[in-house]
Amino acid sequence: xxxxxxxxxxxxxxxxxxxxxxxxxxxxxxxxxxxxxxxxxxxxxxxxxxxxxxxxxxxxxxxxxxxxxxxxxxxxxxxxxxxxxxxxxxxxxxxxxxxxxxxxxxxxxxxxxxxxxxxxxxxxxxxxxxxxxxxxxxxxxxxxxxxxxxxxxxxxxxxxxxxxxxxxxxxxxxxxxxxxxxxxxxxxxxxxxxxxxxxxxxxxxxxxxxxxxxxxxxxxxxxxxxxxxxxxxxxxxxxxxxxxxxxxxxxxxxxxxxxxxxxxxxxxxxxxxxxxxxxxxxxxxxxxxxxxxxxxxxxxxxxxxxxxxxxxxxxxxxxxxxxxxxxxxxxxx
Ligand SMILES: C[S@@+](CC[C@H](N)C(=O)[O-])C[C@H]1O[C@@H](n2cnc3c(N)ncnc32)[C@H](O)[C@@H]1O
Numbered sequence: 513x514x515x516x517x518x519x520x521x522x523x524x525x526x527x528x529x530x531x532x533x534x535x536x537x538x539x540x541x542x543x544x545x546x547x548x549x550x551x552x553x554x555x556x557x558x559x560x561x562x563x564x565x566x567x568x569x570x571x572x573x574x575x576x577x578x579x580x581x582x583x584x585x586x587x588x589x590x591x592x593x594x595x596x597x598x599x600x601x602x603x604x605x606x607x608x609x610x611x612x613x614x615x616x617x618x619x620x621x622x623x624x625x626x627x628x629x630x631x632x633x634x635x636x637x638x639x640x641x642x643x644x645x646x647x648x649x650x651x652x653x654x655x656x657x658x659x660x661x662x663x664x665x666x667x668x669x670x671x672x673x674x675x676x677x678x679x680x681x682x683x684x685x686x687x688x689x690x691x692x693x694x695x696x697x698x699x700x701x702x703x704x705x706x707x708x709x710x711x712x713x714x715x716x717x718x719x720x721x722x723x724x725x726x727x728x729x730x731x732x733x734x735x736x737x738x739x740x741x742x743x744x745x746x747x748x749x750x751x752x753x754x755x756x757x758x759x760x761x762x763x764x765x766x767x768x769x770x771x772x773x774x775x776x777x778x779x780x781x782x783x784x785x786x787x788x789x790x791x792x793x794x795x796x797x798x799x800x801x802x803x804x805x806x807x808x809x810x811x812x813x814x815x816x817x818x819x820x821x822x823x824x825x826x827x828x829x830x831x832x833x834x835x836x837x838x839x840x841x842x843x844x845x
Pocket of ligand 1: 515516517518519520547548549550551552553554568569570571574704705706707721722723724729730761762763
């Protein structure tokens with residue numbers, strides 16, 4: 513998934529630095545926590561390496577993705593995939609609210625793809641409620657549905673707005689594709705505010721990847737949230753936002769970020785803490801260093817990183833296209 517702040521292309525840098533700092537050997541009994549999990553790419557990498565992973569995110573679509581990546585052991589697939597892909601489309605919530613043909617005036621998906629998505633989402637819920645599929649299979653297919661439908665979204669990249677004309681990738685016929693199954697120990701996934709969760713868990717390595725700036729995930733990915741929850745929310749405005757009061761992140765506001773960050777570090781019961789942040793984030797590098805140093809031995813590592821681009825056609829110059837990614841490391845006392 514093309515997700516704001518995804519660590520997909522920084523995985524090597526993160527894993528190498530974490531290994532250097534902790535000196536822990538793989539395939540051990542260690543607990544790795546990925547508590548701003550997003551797409552789940554970091555937690556998945558550590559599950560594969562043999563760690564017991566704890567994962568968390570405040571967004572429900574992320575919870576669904578991680579339920580699959582971190583907790584699935586042996587979900588079933590082949591027949592159900594064929595069944596869902598051959599269903600006739602229906603006029604459900606997605607079609608009625610995110611497709612132009614329904615009169616919604618919103619153009620997030622073609623009418624056909626919106627109806628297919630409704631048919632699959634409705635069928636999955638029915639099969640699960642009737643106990644015809646296991647919880648594991650339900651989350652496997654729901655995670656796959658979220659990941660697949662995102663590739664057909666008629667947006668520049670996030671759901672803060674839709675495009676007027678249907679773009680090429682969105683015009684193709686929607687086909688559900690299954691996500692990979694991650695081998696390794698079964699972990700545990702939460703869907704809550706990190707500052708609450710941190711008081712209840714402990715482990716060896718805590719990886720923190722908060723939002724860096726004021727862009728809230730709840731408003732940029734609201735359509736995926738609704739597909740994941742399928743809870744018939746009341747939508748507001750031209751872009752069809754659902755209510756997001758409970759999911760607004762204090763890490764996205766200059767006024768609150770420092771205190772929630774310090775609260776997190778202070779309450780962490782982990783031997784090692786790693787924080788991803790860049791040189792343009794709401795908290796300054798000095799503030800981060802000052803806070804982390806209060807609680808143990810602090811070091812930092814850097815890597816140049818290509819900026820997240822919503823629109824590839826924007827004509828930015830080379831230097832403005834990259835930022836410096838920091839991995840702030842703390843060995844807690
Ligand atoms: C930079 S993204 C993480 C990206 C992830 N590491 C990846 O590679 O896909 C930050 C994530 O933090 C989540 N988030 C923001 N505030 C949160 C909070 N207070 N508690 C839990 N999760 C939060 C967002 O929903 C978002 O998915």
